[in-house]
Amino acid sequence: xxxxxxxxxxxxxxxxxxxxxxxxxxxxxxxxxxxxxxxxxxxxxxxxxxxxxxxxxxxxxxxxxxxxxxxxxxxxxxxxxxxxxxxxxxxxxxxxxxxxxxxxxxxxxxxxxxxxxxxxxxxxxxxxxxxxxxxxxxxxxxxxxxxxxxxxxxxxxxxxxxxxxxxxxxxxxxxxxxxxxxxxxxxxxxxxxxxxxxxxxxxxxxxxxxxxxxxxxxxxxxxxxxxxxxxxxxxxxxxxxxxxxxxxxxxxxxxxxxxxxxxxxxxxxxxxxxxxxxxxxxxxxxxxxxxxxxxxxxxxxxxxxxxxxxxxxxxxxxxxxxxxxxxxxxxxxxxxxxxxxxxxxxxxxxxxxxxxxxxxxxxxxxxxxxxxxxxxxxxxxxxxx
Amino acid sequence: xxxxxxxxxxxxxxxxxxxxxxxxxxxxxxxxxxxxxxxxxxxxxxxxxxxxxxxxxxxxxxxxxxxxxxxxxxxxxxxxxxxxxxxxxxxxxxxxxxxxxxxxxxxxxxxxxxxxxxxxxxxxxxxxxxxxxxxxxxxxxxxxxxxxxxxxxxxxxxxxxxxxxxxxxxxxxxxxxxxxxxxxxxxxxxxxxxxxxxxxxxxxxxxxxxxxxxxxxxxxxxxxxxxxxxxxxxxxxxxxxxxxxxxxxxxxxxxxxxxxxxxxxxxxxxxxxxxxxxxxxxxxxxxxxxxxxxxxxxxxxxxxxxxxxxxxxxxxxxxxxxxxxxxxxxxxxxxxxxxxxxxxxxxxxxxxxxxxxxxxxxxxxxxxxxxxxxxxxxxxxx
Numbered sequence: 170x171x172x173x174x175x176x177x178x179x180x181x182x183x184x185x186x187x188x189x190x191x192x193x194x195x196x197x198x199x200x201x202x203x204x205x206x207x208x209x210x211x212x213x214x215x216x217x218x219x220x221x222x223x224x225x226x227x228x229x230x231x232x233x234x235x236x237x238x239x240x241x242x243x244x245x246x247x248x249x250x251x252x253x254x255x256x257x258x259x260x261x262x263x264x265x266x267x268x269x270x271x272x273x274x275x276x277x278x279x280x281x282x283x284x285x286x287x288x289x290x291x292x293x294x295x296x297x298x299x300x301x302x303x304x305x306x307x308x309x310x311x312x313x314x315x316x317x318x319x320x321x322x323x324x325x326x327x328x329x330x331x332x333x334x335x336x337x338x339x340x341x342x343x344x345x346x347x348x349x350x351x352x353x354x355x356x357x358x359x360x361x362x363x364x365x366x367x368x369x370x371x372x373x374x375x376x377x378x379x380x381x382x383x384x385x386x387x388x389x390x391x392x393x394x395x396x397x398x399x400x401x402x403x404x405x406x407x408x409x410x411x412x413x414x415x416x417x418x419x420x421x422x423x424x425x426x427x428x429x430x431x432x433x434x435x436x437x438x439x440x441x442x443x444x445x446x447x448x449x450x451x452x453x454x455x456x457x458x459x460x461x462x463x464x465x466x467x468x469x470x471x472x473x474x475x476x477x478x479x480x481x482x483x484x485x486x487x488x489x490x491x492x493x494x495x496x497x498x499x500x501x502x503x504x505x506x507x508x509x510x511x512x513x514x515x516x517x518x519x520x521x522x523x524x525x526x527x528x529x530x531x532x533x534x535x536x537x538x539x540x541x542x543x544x545x546x547x548x549x550x551x552x553x554x
Numbered sequence: 555x556x557x558x559x560x561x562x563x564x565x566x567x568x569x570x571x572x573x574x575x576x577x578x579x580x581x582x583x584x585x586x587x588x589x590x591x592x593x594x595x596x597x598x599x600x601x602x603x604x605x606x607x608x609x610x611x612x613x614x615x616x617x618x619x620x621x622x623x624x625x626x627x628x629x630x631x632x633x634x635x636x637x638x639x640x641x642x643x644x645x646x647x648x649x650x651x652x653x654x655x656x657x658x659x660x661x662x663x664x665x666x667x668x669x670x671x672x673x674x675x676x677x678x679x680x681x682x683x684x685x686x687x688x689x690x691x692x693x694x695x696x697x698x699x700x701x702x703x704x705x706x707x708x709x710x711x712x713x714x715x716x717x718x719x720x721x722x723x724x725x726x727x728x729x730x731x732x733x734x735x736x737x738x739x740x741x742x743x744x745x746x747x748x749x750x751x752x753x754x755x756x757x758x759x760x761x762x763x764x765x766x767x768x769x770x771x772x773x774x775x776x777x778x779x780x781x782x783x784x785x786x787x788x789x790x791x792x793x794x795x796x797x798x799x800x801x802x803x804x805x806x807x808x809x810x811x812x813x814x815x816x817x818x819x820x821x822x823x824x825x826x827x828x829x830x831x832x833x834x835x836x837x838x839x840x841x842x843x844x845x846x847x848x849x850x851x852x853x854x855x856x857x858x859x860x861x862x863x864x865x866x867x868x869x870x871x872x873x874x875x876x877x878x879x880x881x882x883x884x885x886x887x888x889x890x891x892x893x894x895x896x897x898x899x900x901x902x903x904x905x906x907x908x909x910x911x912x913x914x915x916x917x918x919x920x921x922x923x924x925x926x927x928x929x930x931x932x933x934x935x936x
Contacts, residue, residue, distance in 0.1 A: 224720035232723070242674060242724070270716040272709035280673055282623055306692050308699040319650035319904060320667045326605040327670060330613060331623070357699075388610065 176547060180290055180337065181260030182211030183547035193392045194290075194339045196426060196453050202505040203453035207290075208336035212552055214502060215339070215509020216543055217263030217292065218525070219458040221250055222276045224269055225518035225528050234530050243286075249530065250515065251289050257525070257536045258543020261339065262291040263511030264399075264458060268521050273303040281331035284338070292396060292511075293332065294342045295324050297382045302348040302401060302410060309353040312378045321385040329390035340394025341386055342457065346401035346431050349375065349414050372416040383424035397425035399457040400446070402432025402439055412442070418449040427508070428452040433459045434481055435493070436500040444504070453508045456501055460513040460523070461493040463535070468522040491538025495549075498542075502550040561683050561730070562640025563592030564932040574787045575683070575732045577814060577846060583889040584846035588683075589729040595931050596732060598643030598685070598895030599634055599909070600851055603669045606647060606900040607914055615914050627679045630899075635682070637909075637921055638928025642684035643895030644735060644794070644851070645672045648696070648905045652863075659799040663746040665698025666904070668738075674724045677731070685791060685895075686725065687735040688717050690777050695739040695746070695796050702741075702751045705772040718780030726785035733789030734781055735850065739796035739819055742766060742805045763802055770808035778812040789814045794850040797835060806843040815892065816843055819851035824867045824877045829884040840890045847890050852881065853897030853907065861906030871919040878920075879927045886934060 178184050188197060190210030197204050207213040223245050226235040239245040254262075265279040284291045297320070299308045310317045332338045351371050355361050362370035379397070386395060398421075403412035421428070428450045432439045447454050461484050464470050473480075484490050494512070501507040517524040525539075526532050547553050557565035569578045571591030578585045588594040604626050607616040620626040634642070650667035657664075677684050690713075692701045703710045725731050744750060744762070751769050754762050778790055792813035795801045797820035806816070816839060822828040840847050854877045855861075856868040868874050878896070885891050901908035909924070910916050 224716060227719045227723050269720070270709070270712040272707075272713065274709075274713050274716065276716075276720065277670075280670070282673075282675070306701040316651040316665060316667070322609075323605060323649040323667060323669060326608040330605075330608040330616075389608075389613075 176553075178207065178209050178211055180207040180209065180211075180213065182207035182209060182213040183552055184211050185547065185553050186212050188212070192336055194336075194394055196394065196508065203508055205339075205453065205508040212547070213260075213508075214546060214550060214552065215261045215263065215290075215292075215455065215511070216259050216498070216546060217261035217509060217511040218254060218259050218515050219264040219511040220267040220514030220521070220524075221262060221265045221279070222267035222269065222515075222518075224276065225267070225516050226530060228519075228528070231529055238530065242283075246283060246287055251287055253515075253526065253532065253536075254289060257532075257540045258546065259512070259539075260290055261509070261511070262287065262289060264292065264294050264342065264345070266294065266345075267514060267518065268303075269518065270520060272305050275304075281328055285332060285335050288337075290337045290339050292339050292342050293328055294345070295328050295382075295386075296344070297321050297324055297385075298344050298347065298378060300347045300350070300353075301344055302346045307348070307353075309350065309357040311358040312354075312374055312381060313358065318381055318385075321381050322388070325385035325389045329386055329388075329393075333390035333392055338393050340396050340426065341390075342396035342429055343382065343398045345399040345458065346410075347398050347413075348401075349417065368414075368416070371414055372420060375414065375416045376420040379421050379424040394426040395424065396427045396429045396455055396457070397421055399429045399431035402430060402434060403442065404434075415449070418446055422450060422452075426452065427455050429455045429457040431458045432456070435461075436497045438481060440500070440504075443507075447504075447506050454504075454506050455508055456510040458511050458513050461490050461497075462523040463487050463490045463533075465517065465523060465527065465533075467517065467519065472522070487534035488538070490533075490535040491542075494535065494539055495542050499550065502552070558932075559588055559590050559592040559594075561588040561590065561592070561594060562597075563588035563590065563594040564935075565592050566932070566936075567593035569593065573729060575789060577789065584892060586732070586846075586892045593932075594640070594683075594893075595935070596641045596683070596848060596893030596895070597639050597928050597931065598641035598893070599639045599899055600643035600645075600853075600895045601647035601898035601905070601908075602630055602642060602645050603647035603649070603899070603902075605649065605669060606902040606908075606912075609903065609912075612913055619914065623676070624679050627676060631680050631682050633916075637916075637925045638931070639896070640683055641732065641893070641895065642672075642677070642680055642682065644685065644687050644738065646670070646687070646738075647898060647902065649902060650904050651698070652904070659695050659746065659796060660744075661746060663698050664696060666696040668696075677728070681730065683730050683732055685732050685735055686721070687738065687794075688721060688777065688781070690714065690717065690736050690773070691740065693737060693741045693745065695741050695799060698747060700741060700745055700747060700749050702749060704752060705769055705776065711776055714777045714780045717777070718784040722781050722785035726787055731788050733791045733814065734785075735791045735817060736777065736793045738794045738851075739799070740793050742770065742793075742795075742802050743799055763804055766802055767804035767808050770805045774809045774812040791815045791817045791848060791850070793817065794819050795839075797832070797839075801839055803842055806839060810843045810845070814845065815848055816840055816845040817848045817850040820849055821851075821853060822881050824854060826880070829881050832881065833884050833888070836885060837888070837890070845890075846892045847888075848892045849885070849894035851897050852894050854878065854881075855907035858901060858907070858911070860901060860903065860912050864906040871917040872923075874917075875920045875923040878924050882927070886931065
């Protein structure tokens with residue numbers, strides 16, 4: 170039995186508690202706990218989906234499904250994506266870019282119009298700085314240059330002027346898993362830091378980056394939250410990424426509302442470090458992009474998942490996947506500072522290989538478990554108490 | 555005066571109608587033919603980007619006049635047709651960075667940021683002929699941080715397949731689409747940043763010019779294979795070559811089996827000698843590859859109140875109009891000439907010029923003579 174509709178408003182917030190309604194999402198600390206409040210003043214926990222893209226349904230073997238069921242991008246968004254998300258109890262498009270081809274090529278983010286017309290809450294991602302660790306076409310700007318300010322102003326004009334008044338817009342996120350490579354910034358700026366001054370050199374770059382991006386957004390949108398970068402989780406295995414520079418947490422404070430963390434691990438593995446980072450940034454935390462994967466026709470048991478210890482995300486089957494989802498989301502909510510989670514991803518494709526639907530548009534069994542849990546999300550997370 | 559077809563073609567010159575834009579060579583002259591079978595000169599407007607009207611200094615104008623992207627598109631197409639433009643050219647605009655006093659493609663690297671392209675849904679709302687671009691590789695001469703792909707790699711093949719599958723499939727049945735451009739001013743000659751295709755790095759000029767053929771051949775072969783796989787209906791307009799920098803003969807030879815049109819960006823000097831030079835260059839390149847030609851990006855500028863740094867020999871908007879007319883007139887009657895796409899729409903703070911001022915008003919002294927010229931094109935070709 171579900172009670173969705175009885176205790177959730179049109180955004181997906183919990184109607185059992187009421188705070189000030191500002192018409193937009195905002196965060197609030199109550200009794201030491203961070204809450205995300207929706208435009209109606211109700212508490213809101215993000216159960217989002219990351220990586221939502223249609224080319225996975227346009228191969229020779231499945232294009233007939235796209236054409237017969239949807240036939241256009243608009244119909245695919247409404248009848249495939251949003252309809253499914255709502256059926257499964259997910260309330261947010263957490264990020265739409267998807268890994269689509271070898272070499273870690275990613276699709277473009279949805280457009281502002283697509284987000285705005287989707288009828289579901291969303292977190293658009295702005296490409297201020299393409300320094301994702303996976304991005305082989307990365308660009309390290311001189312963040313002190315006028316051209317970087319102009320570039321950020323363009324990005325803000327493109328995104329924020331269209332979305333500044335939309336209550337379904339939760340807020341803006343930036344770069345996924347940024348690689349703060351001091352040598353590449355140094356090359357772009359044409360300046361080499363003196364020996365012993367590297368940390369300060371990088372701190373100034375990070376501070377400048379967060380200031381310019383923040384100011385650009387605020388020039389055109391004073392209403393919405395800033396999620397900032399999806400900070401890359403550090404790994405416990407030697408081949409995984411190291412912790413981000415400490416300056417990321419200290420310098421974002423003035424310019425970012427939420428600490429977004431992109432960490433592909435079960436919660437127990439990351440918990441202590443996330444605690445530490447949250448304590449440093451003093452922000453509510455959004456787990457922006459992770460998932461558990463079960464074997465399927467493309468992701469066989471002998472298939473390596475990814476580098477960097479992501480094998481911990483592998484579970485034995487779809488049932489276990491559903492239980493892993495519940496275990497993680499409960500533990501996250503129980504921290505008192507995590508305000509949501511973006512699940513990776515929507516539909517299986519040939520490079521990522523897993524999703525909540527297979528590439529023939531059939532939902533995996535995990536979605537039944539998720540739907541049942543999400544229907545009573547706030548009760549299941551103890552947010553009704 | 556010629557009658558005009560719904561697409562903007564010349565109803566007095568009829569060929570077979572196939573339902574899509576195509577090419578026809580008749581009596582040694584190349585023609586573009588519209589879906590209804592009428593001769594069509596593509597008269598395009600480039601860089602139609604909504605964010606140029608969303609600065610702090612003009613967003614109120616956007617809100618009052620348009621208020622939505624759909625209304626802005628409708629307003630744009632109405633005006634374009636009034637001015638005799640029949641094609642939405644490449645929509646991305648130059649929105650950040652600068653090129654100093656004089657643009658030197660072989661000098662210090664520049665980095666000019668470009669805006670996001672239009673979507674399928676945008677073009678449906680526009681409901682008039684258009685072109686789109688596939689950014690096959692990030693190797694533009696204006697890109698300060700280019701990435702040169704390994705065109706022989708599985709990654710490149712997979713990316714081209716993705717572009718075909720995700721983009722061309724959506725456009726395959728659209729009658730308004732003329733065809734696909736590839737990269738804007740790709741660095742087939744050495745890039746100012748010093749970066750290059752791996753296999754070409756460190757080669758002397760002569761050897762590089764020979765070896766670049768292999769890279770270009772594989773590049774064109776791969777991307778056009780996937781365009782054709784997902785869309786057999788539309789023209790492949792090819793790279794938008796940087797005519798002012800030059801085009802290697804080997805690249806024109808390499809593209810010949812795969813591309814339908816020679817597309818060239820060319821900003822001629824604002825003089826009779828400049829127009830003649832442009833005509834001579836286009837003619838030479840056209841003969842090398844035996845393709846008809848679109849001037850994919852041609853424009854001019856003068857200093858304005860907002861952009862006093864855009865200095866040129868042209869003194870004011872009226873002189874810009876005359877330059878437009880004389881430069882196009884120089885090539886209009888050439889048997890290989892298919893049309894031109896003019897740069898740019900609304901004057902912004904980065905590019906610094908357009909057919910409209912920063913407050914969405916057309917520069918009347920420019921647009922009125924241009925409008926007359928555009929509307930008389932088919933008559934002039936009689």
